[in-house]
Amino acid sequence: MERVKRTPRGTRKRDVPLTEAGICTSALRLIDADGVEALTMRKLAAALDANPMSLYHHVPNKEALLRGVAGMVGARFRTVTLEDAPWQERMRLLATDFRTLAHRHPNLMAYSFSQPDFIQPEDPFWVALTAVLDAAGVPQSDIPQLAALVCAVVIGVMIAELNGALHRWSNLQPTTPASGEDGPTNEGFGEDRMFRLVLDTIISGMESRLTADHAGGRDGQPPQNSRRASRRIPRQLRPPAALCEGESRGNPVSDVEAGFDLKEQ
Amino acid sequence: MERVKRTPRGTRKRDVPLTEAGICTSALRLIDADGVEALTMRKLAAALDANPMSLYHHVPNKEALLRGVAGMVGARFRTVTLEDAPWQERMRLLATDFRTLAHRHPNLMAYSFSQPDFIQPEDPFWVALTAVLDAAGVPQSDIPQLAALVCAVVIGVMIAELNGALHRWSNLQPTTPASGEDGPTNEGFGEDRMFRLVLDTIISGMESRLTADHAGGRDGQPPQNSRRASRRIPRQLRPPAALCEGESRGNPVSDVEAGFDLKEQ
DNA sequence: ACCTGAACACCGTTCAAGT
DNA sequence: ACCTGAACACCGTTCAAGT
Numbered sequence: 138m139e140r141v142k143r144t145p146r147g148t149r150k151r152d153v154p155l156t157e158a159g160i161c162t163s164a165l166r167l168i169d170a171d172g173v174e175a176l177t178m179r180k181l182a183a184a185l186d187a188n189p190m191s192l193y194h195h196v197p198n199k200e201a202l203l204r205g206v207a208g209m210v211g212a213r214f215r216t217v218t219l220e221d222a223p224w225q226e227r228m229r230l231l232a233t234d235f236r237t238l239a240h241r242h243p244n245l246m247a248y249s250f251s252q253p254d255f256i257q258p259e260d261p262f263w264v265a266l267t268a269v270l271d272a273a274g275v276p277q278s279d280i281p282q283l284a285a286l287v288c289a290v291v292i293g294v295m296i297a298e299l300n301g302a303l304h305r306w307s308n309l310q311p312t313t314p315a316s317g318e319d320g321p322t323n324e325g326f327g328e329d330r331m332f333r334l335v336l337d338t339i340i341s342g343m344e345s346r347l348t349a350d351h352a353g354g355r356d357g358q359p360p361q362n363s364r365r366a367s368r369r370i371p372r373q374l375r376p377p378a379a380l381c382e383g384e385s386r387g388n389p390v391s392d393v394e395a396g397f398d399l400k401e402q
Numbered sequence: 403m404e405r406v407k408r409t410p411r412g413t414r415k416r417d418v419p420l421t422e423a424g425i426c427t428s429a430l431r432l433i434d435a436d437g438v439e440a441l442t443m444r445k446l447a448a449a450l451d452a453n454p455m456s457l458y459h460h461v462p463n464k465e466a467l468l469r470g471v472a473g474m475v476g477a478r479f480r481t482v483t484l485e486d487a488p489w490q491e492r493m494r495l496l497a498t499d500f501r502t503l504a505h506r507h508p509n510l511m512a513y514s515f516s517q518p519d520f521i522q523p524e525d526p527f528w529v530a531l532t533a534v535l536d537a538a539g540v541p542q543s544d545i546p547q548l549a550a551l552v553c554a555v556v557i558g559v560m561i562a563e564l565n566g567a568l569h570r571w572s573n574l575q576p577t578t579p580a581s582g583e584d585g586p587t588n589e590g591f592g593e594d595r596m597f598r599l600v601l602d603t604i605i606s607g608m609e610s611r612l613t614a615d616h617a618g619g620r621d622g623q624p625p626q627n628s629r630r631a632s633r634r635i636p637r638q639l640r641p642p643a644a645l646c647e648g649e650s651r652g653n654p655v656s657d658v659e660a661g662f663d664l665k666e667q
Numbered sequence: 668a669c670c671t672g673a674a675c676a677c678c679g680t681t682c683a684a685g686t
Numbered sequence: 687a688c689c690t691g692a693a694c695a696c697c698g699t700t701c702a703a704g705t
Contacts, residue, residue: 154669178698188671190699199698251516253567258574285571286559286600293558294551302518306550309523335551338607345606419688443679453690455680464679 155187157195161205165245168206173248176203207249214238214262224273225340231265232291232336239295247299250292263288274347287339294335298328307331420452422460426470430510433471438513441468472514479503479527489538490605496530497556497601504560512564515557528553539612552604559600563593572596 153159163184167176178199182189196202216234219227239246249255256263266284275283297303418424428449432441443464447454461467481499484492504511514520521528531549540548562568 177696179696190672191670193699194669247516251512251561251565253565253570255567256571263571263574281574282572282596284574285562285568286596286603288571289559289562289568290555290600291558293556293561294554296516296558296561297550297554300516300518302520303550303554305518306521306528306553307547309528309546309549331547331551335555338551338611339603340607341610342603342605342607345610346603442677444677455691456689458680459688 155185155191155195157205158209160185160192160195160202161209164202164206165210165242168245168248169242172244173203178202203248204252204254206245207252207255210238210242210245211249211255211260211262214260216261216265218265218268224269225344227269227272228266228287228340229333229336231262231269232287232332235262235291236295236332239299243299247296250296256288273343290335290339294332298332303328303331420450420456420460422470423474425450425457425460425467426474429467429471430475430507433510433513434507437509438468443467468513469517469519471510472517472520475503475507475510476514476520476525476527479525481526481530483530483533489534490609492534492537493531493552493605494598494601496527496534497552497597500527500556501560501597504564508564512561515561521553538608555600555604559597563597568593568596 160181164176164181167181167184178192179189181202182192185192192202196205214235216231219230222230263284266287267280270280270283270287271277294303297306425446429441429446432446432449441464443457444454446467447457450457457467461470479500481496484495487495528549531552532545535545535548535552536542559568562571
């Protein structure tokens with residue numbers, strides 16, 4: 138009995154012994170086609186023309202397999218490091234490159250994004266992001282938290298983009314329909330533009346925080362008009378509902394004057 | 403044979419006929435305890451002391467059941483509408499209230515957030531959000547897209563918070579370990595603070611866009627220093643990799659001067 | 668060492684049959 | 687009308703047995 142078999146369509150498979158890499162590659166192909174939830178050890182084995190149980194000699198279980206696939210494409214992330222460019226441009230480039238990778242395997246990424254261990258400290262994306270924040274002048278001690286927030290924001294927008302929520306929400310009617318017009322007018326609105334808008338917005342917000350930080354405290358004249366007025370308003374006009382862990386937030390009205398004061402002072 | 407039975411532990415169940423609401427309530431209890439992925443039609447039936455097949459007379463299938471549960475807790479969202487407060491404060495309050503709801507049922511929310519139809523046009527959260535953006539002076543035509551982005555950002559941070567990624571990322575070592583210190587020093591860093599920081603940052607970014615919009619174009623003196631300098635830099639220093647749909651973005655260097663120019667002009 | 672068939676303990680769901 | 691038992695078509699995974 139020969140090992141090389143032919144599928145009903147005649148394509149040749151399994152002329153090579155099973156490998157973890159080969160299994161992951163085939164799994165990725167199935168995920169790209171039908172999504173993570175449609176991936177099955179049995180279907181994967183069939184695609185590899187192998188016995189379902191043979192997979193377990195190379196992969197401990199399905200969860201580890203998915204981790205392997207995610208790690209495989211995560212390692213494919215590439216970006217250029219423009220040391221001389223301003224940090225704003227580097228951050229935009231980094232986020233755009235990340236998004237490009239996500240667009241390459243949307244089904245896998247929609248799954249990976251909800252895994253807490255998706256980003257590892259050695260990942261080139263994380264390394265580049267912390268480097269950019271360092272170049273921006275963020276204090277060393279605040280870099281991890283701020284990088285985490287940037288990750289969360291960027292990934293949040295991409296989740297909403299990949300599962301179609303961004304598109305659907307964008308076409309929801311505003312509260313006041315104005316007049317009987319013919320449906321949503323945002324046909325050519327473009328997720329590209331929205332992604333760039335989010336980037337520009339958080340970069341603007343970071344810029345104003347960083348410059349306020351460098352200007353030093355509350356003495357400088359207000360830069361435009363209302364940017365700092367909102368900070369004088371008490372943070373919470375009513376007591377917040379209890380959180381899960383019953384944790385009480387230290388000082389309810391900690392007025393954040395400027396800068397990234399993440400640490401307990 | 404009586405309908406009221408007792409479980410092995412003696413607690414009484416099913417003294418009331420099956421209802422869709424009752425099924426959803428029981429499902430929510432199981433989800434709160436063990437997560438969505440652990441919910442099973444058979445386990446749910448056992449919790450209701452019913453035959454697994456009886457559920458299908460009140461709920462078409464498991465997917466619809468989960469939609470029903472999500473809709474049930476989504477309808478529980480409440481917020482106060484402070485008509486007189488500045489839009490920044492209203493937006494903060496709205497996001498915080500949303501987060502409070504998410505903390506009440508984290509397992510369900512972590513699932514719901516990845517469903518594209520989680521937010522419906524009639525949802526009080528959406529209505530309130532669009533009202534806030536309207537009060538902020540966002541042009542009517544841009545409100546849906548901007549609200550969608552706010553949703554995506556806020557939900558993204560909450561996903562990362564609920565699944566622990568935010569906490570893990572925050573404790574990743576920076577690239578330069580400085581010295582052999584004893585691990586991460588961010589023990590009391592607090593997701594509350596990080597959530598507020600994201601809110602403040604996007605609000606700051608929106609403020610600078612809105613005020614720049616009102617000031618009208620590029621003639622006004624630069625407000626502080628670098629906020630607008632980054633816009634003069636060409637957007638893309640290298641050609642972007644092809645996106646999924648092969649869609650070419652119109653003008654690669656569309657310099658966004660100010661305001662929310664989401665529409666194709 | 669690598670593979671495999673049978674089997675186990677689960678799923679969601681259909682359907683014919685009960686009351 | 688509402689409920690139910692049996693059954694179907696799947697899962698992931700274990701395990702003893704093969705080569």
